[in-house]
Amino acid sequence: MMFLVLLLVPLYSQGENDFQWTQTERGSFYYGTFPPTFTWGVGSSAYQTEGAWDKDGKGQSIWDAFTHKKGKTFMNQTADSSCDGYYKVKEDMDLLKELKVSHYRLSISWPRLIPTGIKAESVNEMGIKYYNNLINVLLENNITPVVTLYHWDLPQTLQEKFGGWQNITMITYFNDYANLCFEKFGDRVKYWITFSNPWSVAVEGYETGEHAPGLKLRGTGVYKAAHNLIKAHARVWHSYNKHWRSRQNGMIGISLTTDWGEPVDISSQKDIEAAERFVQFNFGWFANPIYNGDYPQIMKEYIGQKSAHQNLGMSRLPIFTSQEKAFIKGTSDFLGVGHFTTRYITNRNFPSTQGPSYFTDKDLMELVDPKWPEPESKWLYSVPWGFRRLLNFVKTQYGSPLVLVTENGVSEKMHCAQLCDEWRIHYLKGYINEMLKAIKDGVRIQGYTAWSLLDKFEWDEGFSERFGLYYVEFKNKNKPRYPKASVQFYKKIIRANGFPNFRETL
Numbered sequence: 001m002m003f004l005v006l007l008l009v010p011l012y013s014q015g016e017n018d019f020q021w022t023q024t025e026r027g028s029f030y031y032g033t034f035p036p037t038f039t040w041g042v043g044s045s046a047y048q049t050e051g052a053w054d055k056d057g058k059g060q061s062i063w064d065a066f067t068h069k070k071g072k073t074f075m076n077q078t079a080d081s082s083c084d085g086y087y088k089v090k091e092d093m094d095l096l097k098e099l100k101v102s103h104y105r106l107s108i109s110w111p112r113l114i115p116t117g118i119k120a121e122s123v124n125e126m127g128i129k130y131y132n133n134l135i136n137v138l139l140e141n142n143i144t145p146v147v148t149l150y151h152w153d154l155p156q157t158l159q160e161k162f163g164g165w166q167n168i169t170m171i172t173y174f175n176d177y178a179n180l181c182f183e184k185f186g187d188r189v190k191y192w193i194t195f196s197n198p199w200s201v202a203v204e205g206y207e208t209g210e211h212a213p214g215l216k217l218r219g220t221g222v223y224k225a226a227h228n229l230i231k232a233h234a235r236v237w238h239s240y241n242k243h244w245r246s247r248q249n250g251m252i253g254i255s256l257t258t259d260w261g262e263p264v265d266i267s268s269q270k271d272i273e274a275a276e277r278f279v280q281f282n283f284g285w286f287a288n289p290i291y292n293g294d295y296p297q298i299m300k301e302y303i304g305q306k307s308a309h310q311n312l313g314m315s316r317l318p319i320f321t322s323q324e325k326a327f328i329k330g331t332s333d334f335l336g337v338g339h340f341t342t343r344y345i346t347n348r349n350f351p352s353t354q355g356p357s358y359f360t361d362k363d364l365m366e367l368v369d370p371k372w373p374e375p376e377s378k379w380l381y382s383v384p385w386g387f388r389r390l391l392n393f394v395k396t397q398y399g400s401p402l403v404l405v406t407e408n409g410v411s412e413k414m415h416c417a418q419l420c421d422e423w424r425i426h427y428l429k430g431y432i433n434e435m436l437k438a439i440k441d442g443v444r445i446q447g448y449t450a451w452s453l454l455d456k457f458e459w460d461e462g463f464s465e466r467f468g469l470y471y472v473e474f475k476n477k478n479k480p481r482y483p484k485a486s487v488q489f490y491k492k493i494i495r496a497n498g499f500p501n502f503r504e505t506l
């Protein structure tokens with residue numbers, strides 16, 4: 001990961017007492033159940049699980065191209081076959097039935113449906129058939145599909161011809177693809193997500209280059225890509241709203257993933273502001289245009305000032321016209337929230353010596369608390385209370401939107417023969433409990449999606465991080481799945497709809 005992680009020397013016992021959203025103490029466990037209409041689910045994405053990367057007419061995605069270059073992923077691994085989910089719809093349905101989830105979050109591979117990305121050029125009937133079948137089998141089992149249109153696998157042709165999300169033409173091609181999905185699947189799919197974690201698409205794809213397409217356009221490309229992603233989201237929401245909603249009666253939103261940022265020193269105004277900047281530069285970057293009509297003021301100020309010091313004629317952060325602002329504002333029927341971990345944030349007092357960069361634009365440093373338990377993956381510290389704070393932030397900043405938690409979970413590197421993922425059970429228990437507290441705080445949360453159903457290809461980390469409730473034996477060509485202990489734990493939470501009393505919990 002690209003995060004600057006330093007060890008934090010001072011202690012933070014002071015920070016424990018400032019929680020204001022309710023009287024409930026930050027550390028205490030809260031017994032109670034979720035609203036009766038609350039939905040429980042589990043998630044996955046196409047490139048990470050499907051395999052069959054070049055089968056049945058599928059075109060190449062930027063991730064196929066990226067992983068086939070050497071030196072881009074852990075051990076040069078690719079998702080060419082991954083979990084072979086493409087061939088295992090029935091088998092994976094049994095896992096979902098075993099969990100008794102009410103929804104399943106999946107994504108459609110754009111190049112599986114439209115090999116070159118351009119609908120006018122060709123549509124792949126085999127791809128349509130695959131997703132039709134997947135959706136039908138879910139519905140036959142009373143599992144609601146929550147479908148993401150873009151989980152990072154842009155058709156490679158669009159990258160090569162146009163420079164991908166750098167180029168404004170992506171908006172039209174994405175809109176054509178989305179309309180095809182609404183036309184073919186919208187009679188049965190009622191929950192659509194335009195983009196999954198656009199922050200990662202922009203930052204890791206166009207700033208650090210750790211993800212496909214692997215570009216390092218420091219401090220510029222990242223903002224351009226995000227600008228087009230936001231506009232593309234709005235365009236697709238309007239398409240759905242205008243042409244499909246009355247017939248199909250579904251909902252369409254975006255899914256944003258962020259860490260929570262907590263000030264290191266809560267008596268320091270500078271740290272408080274730095275922590276706010278951390279969240280605004282990540283979540284607010286996308287949520288603020290969609291809910292409040294423009295980029296966060298703080299992003300405009302900081303990037304504007306930095307650009308001026310760099311003697312650039314204009315800010316590296318693009319500007320929305322007033323028409324665009326009006327077009328973008330209000331384009332999410334629900335807000336997908338993804339969340340994994342928290343950082344302590346402190347103001348950076350010394351100037352950066354580097355050139356333009358998204359990271360130096362923020363003028364802050366990210367730290368972790370040495371008291372936090374050692375994570376299994378180096379970046380994913382379990383800090384459950386950060387989740388409650390983020391959910392309350394979402395409520396106050398964006399006018400109490402309807403929230404669907406679209407991804408939350410934890411990876412492990414080790415596994416023991418007994419599939420005993422105690423670490424995951426502990427994580428889920430803490431995070432789900434903080435989500436329950438957030439509901440008591442008044443956050444409108446409709447459902448929760450554990451991330452993820454299966455161990456799968458983790459992007460630049462290859463198969464070295466395992467997020468699954470089910471273990472996948474990748475070395476075996478049949479890719480068998482085995483339940484980890486967390487399956488029984490999550491089932492129990494789903495069955496009880498929370499934590500009804502002491503005895504029923506663990």
Ligand SMILES: *[C@@H]1O[C@H](CO)[C@@H](O)[C@H](O)[C@H]1NC(C)=O
Binds near residue numbers: 070071075076
């Ligand atoms: C991955 O590819 C790079 C570049 O060709 C090579 O140096 C490295 O040894 C490869 N790693 C593995 C594990 O094959």
Ligand SMILES: *[C@@H]1O[C@H](CO)[C@@H](O)[C@H](O)[C@H]1NC(C)=O
Binds near residue numbers: 161162166167169
């Ligand atoms: C977008 O693509 C067109 C066609 O290839 C090209 O002429 C134009 O320069 C591209 N724009 C950007 C910003 O890359």
